[in-house]
Amino acid sequence: MNPSTLTIITTEDGSPSFLNTALGETYHSRHGAAQESTHVFIQAGLMHRRHAGAHALQVFEIGFGTGLNAALAAAHAQSLNYPLTYHTIEKYPLSPVQHAEYIASAPLELQAILHTVSVAPWDAASSISDDIQLTKMKGDALEAPFADCDVLFLDAFAPAVSPELWTPEMMQKYFACLKPGGIMVTYCAKGAVRRAMQSAGFEVERIPGPPGKREMLRATKTITR
Template sequence: MSLSIITTGDGSHSLLNTALNETYHSRHGAVQESLHVFIQEGLDRFVASGATTVSVLEVGFGTGLNALLTAQYAKAKGVTVHYTSLETTPLPEDLWGQLNYTASPEAQTLFYAIHQAPWNQPVVVRPTFQLQKLTVSLQEAALPAAQTDVVYFDAFAPNKQPEMWTYDMLAKAVQTLRSGGMFVTYCAKGQLKRDLKALGLTVETLPGPPGKKEMVRGVRSV
């Protein structure tokens, strides 16, 4: 896999997969996209219901940005997050170590702890953030039913990685949700929304992050 670091519109880094001609985050701003889609419209909305412990499933660990922002949120809000992330191709340190997501020594220590945590076993990164990174695809993962509060669906775009957005793959992610759990993604394609509705979610089309018109949140009611 051929990857190069790019600088996005908000000054934060992303990666360009040159084989797919696809970036890991929005070119308009990597950090602002992750904060908007996954933290603000996913994790924070769930925590607003009164939750103090949250189980997160991330499809696509990628650069580790979502994990970093989630760990920072957990400490700031005093909630405990159990975070499971799927990734078939972990990045080497000589690549992730160059990413500019850490403006303070504390953030850098946290980012390194997240990336250097062993794969395929649970690790307590800090008391409010427990991490399990799995080197497995969504297709192959054995995921328990009704154990997740928030799904971060952060695969490459449907036109670049269509196998990740099939009805069966969405069903596999959705079945992990507890009642009241939320599925959030940057994608807002009509077929995605129809599939999520068919899977029993209440689907909302929300304003997207800067540079993107829309995003989607689905809530499991039963």
């Protein structure tokens, strides 16, 4: 997991990602990093929850990585003018040099917001704008103190690389941190992950994935009456 073994790659939509050469694992889909983040986390996550009636959103992300999801979420909230509170946790933060290299390779229209999230301090709440608060936590998601979320972005490395973040026990923790009606979204569509989500009490949908991926998962903590 050592971030010193990272190299920048260009994905098929032209947006960059990192490849961890020791693990053979990328931070985003090689078929399109920005496309994947937008499809899985913004459209199937934030937009879905807002269409279901939530106005202000409280988001928790597993794996801050490059900050792409955080940047796209902030841009989404800014463009639609809704309050967003975004908490994210990262065990192996990129160095400032790696962040700068990533931002310099990103599409021009994303560079300013990526820069804003990358320079936000660790372990403190910061205001991106009047209505957008970002808290980046340095630490292990296994011990993360998260609660009261509307949307959880499960963006850990794949189960083969980070199995500890996809266990039935972690699914129970994710379930407990969501408000009733809250959702968890992930790019991963593996059967074992879906079953672990169901065993924690989630109602799970397999929905169309981003380019290059047939399906993704959206898990809802349904409101019981």
